[in-house]
Amino acid sequence: MDGDRVEIDGGIMEGGGQILRVSTALSCVLGLPLRVRRIRAGRSQPGLRPQHLSGLEIVRDLCGGKLNGGEIGSTEITFTPGKIKGGTHIADTKTAGSVCLLMQVAMPCVLFAASPSELRLKGGTNAEMAPQIDYTVMVFKPIVEKFNFTFNCDIKRRGYYPQGGGEVVVQMSPVKELSPINLTERGTVTKIYGRAFVAGALPIKLAKDMSAAAVRCIRREIRDLYINIQPVREPDDQAVGTGSGIIIVAETSTGCLLAGSSLGKRGKNADKVGIEAAETLLQNLKHGGTVDDSLQDQLIIFMALAKGVSRVKSGPITLHTQTAIHFAEQLTKAKFTVTKSEEEDASNDTYIIECQGMGMINPNL
Numbered sequence: 001m002d003g004d005r006v007e008i009d010g011g012i013m014e015g016g017g018q019i020l021r022v023s024t025a026l027s028c029v030l031g032l033p034l035r036v037r038r039i040r041a042g043r044s045q046p047g048l049r050p051q052h053l054s055g056l057e058i059v060r061d062l063c064g065g066k067l068n069g070g071e072i073g074s075t076e077i078t079f080t081p082g083k084i085k086g087g088t089h090i091a092d093t094k095t096a097g098s099v100c101l102l103m104q105v106a107m108p109c110v111l112f113a114a115s116p117s118e119l120r121l122k123g124g125t126n127a128e129m130a131p132q133i134d135y136t137v138m139v140f141k142p143i144v145e146k147f148n149f150t151f152n153c154d155i156k157r158r159g160y161y162p163q164g165g166g167e168v169v170v171q172m173s174p175v176k177e178l179s180p181i182n183l184t185e186r187g188t189v190t191k192i193y194g195r196a197f198v199a200g201a202l203p204i205k206l207a208k209d210m211s212a213a214a215v216r217c218i219r220r221e222i223r224d225l226y227i228n229i230q231p232v233r234e235p236d237d238q239a240v241g242t243g244s245g246i247i248i249v250a251e252t253s254t255g256c257l258l259a260g261s262s263l264g265k266r267g268k269n270a271d272k273v274g275i276e277a278a279e280t281l282l283q284n285l286k287h288g289g290t291v292d293d294s295l296q297d298q299l300i301i302f303m304a305l306a307k308g309v310s311r312v313k314s315g316p317i318t319l320h321t322q323t324a325i326h327f328a329e330q331l332t333k334a335k336f337t338v339t340k341s342e343e344e345d346a347s348n349d350t351y352i353i354e355c356q357g358m359g360m361i362n363p364n365l
């Protein structure tokens with residue numbers, strides 16, 4: 001079998017866990033045996049961390065596959081996928097490792113399963129270096145559902161750094177195939193809303209301060225829109241540990257959603273957290289694209305699997321996106337082109353990401 005394994009170099013380009021997520025998900029969907037070497041070679045702690053291992057294990061369980069080299073710190077794995085089954089699957093990082101990253105690796109797989117799936121994902125819901133669960137629900141979900149599938153995401157409990165302990169339940173049914181998307185018209189911003197949250201030992205005043213600072217910052221650039229950022233204290237029975245953060249979403253006349261978010265941490269002023277999120281949002285609005293820089297790379301795997309041509313207008317192409325495109329092309333027959341967008345004035349750094357998808361048909365349906 002080894003002769004037919006796809007060989008992946010996990011140390012090139014972005015060099016992190018994303019390479020592992022994209023390539024294992026595609027290996028599972030396409031039934032391609034895989035070897036990944038030099039896992040996270042570019043990181044200060046190379047090899048598998050708990051959340052990467054949980055991601056690999058849930059994919060293995062989803063398809064009854066075989067995983068070798070699956071232990072913490074391992075820098076090489078081989079994976080042989082089986083048939084993707086539905087049913088209930090649990091993944092637990094046992095740390096504050098991000099549940100959203102677990103969702104990223106599992107979701108493409110369960111779309112091509114034989115029956116509906118329920119994923120119980122445990123870990124951090126609002127973690128550094130990963131999308132917050134609020135982003136996943138408020139931005140990622142409505143946009144990714146344009147590929148013609150739906151999912152339900154129920155936040156049972158929030159969990160924060162360092163102990164995690166959050167739980168999210170994702171339910172989804174398989175599809176025959178994915179439709180392409182066309183996100184090339186930004187339209188105008190029609191509303192701005194969000195939530196500033198505190199949990200555990202933190203007072204609601206911090207959430208109000210984050211919200212107020214974010215609104216002041218946005219007001220300097222956008223004067224005429226009502227901005228509604230709700231300060232929230234997470235109920236004690238629905239949150240583990242102490243955490244705070246903010247997410248702000250801008251919605252446009254064509255249904256685009258772009259966001260900015262930030263997390264609080266000890267010693268970081270609440271105003272600074274709010275301003276950071278507001279500045280990220282304004283930065284994402286400046287380039288004229290239809291997706292923000294967090295969503296850009298998350299759409300690539302779906303564009304590659306969809307049937308037909310997908311087009312997305314974005315700001316500057318991130319290294320995460322370049323990496324996702326590289327491995328999606330290596331594993332599927334999809335073809336991507338990235339071209340500078342012509343119609344804007346020259347000051348805008350906008351691009352069109354176009355993909356001729358491979359048209360994956362679910363063999364299990």
